[in-house]
Amino acid sequence: MSGRRSKRKGSSAEREFAKLIGGTRIPLSGSQRGFKGDVKGLGLTWECKRYRDGFRRLYAWLEGEDIDALAIRADRKPWLVVMEVDTLLKLLGGDRGVS
Incomplete structure (x- = not known):
């Protein structure tokens, strides 16, 4: 899978999981220093893998x-x-x- 498609797939998974738990996706996660995890919700910081x-x-x-x-x-x-x-x-x- 190309880099762009892989990133799109990861971002899609993060949005999907955030919606499931009523959380929010962390913008720039993984691409910018200082942003921890992919999703915040249920009082936790989540890393999403798909x-x-x-x-x-x-x-x-x-x-x-x-x-x-x-x-x-x-x-x-x-x-x-x-x-x-x-x-x-x-x-x-x-x-x-x-x-």
Whole structure:
């Protein structure tokens, strides 16, 4: 993918995620020093990543039998939690039924 299309795809993902969580996209994120993260919302600063099929295994684990969230950790690194945005919004009391 060319640089311009890649940037457009990333910006599109940031706008989409910001809308899902009721947040705002940070303009110039990634292209200008001093701008941290891609999206602000739900009291957090978010970095957004979108790959055609790069997270296939994460999705497969989440699609298991009644799995709500995935806890993952590399050796000597902190735990990370992966979940669908619907699950996050339900936890925060903002169930909007988005997908």
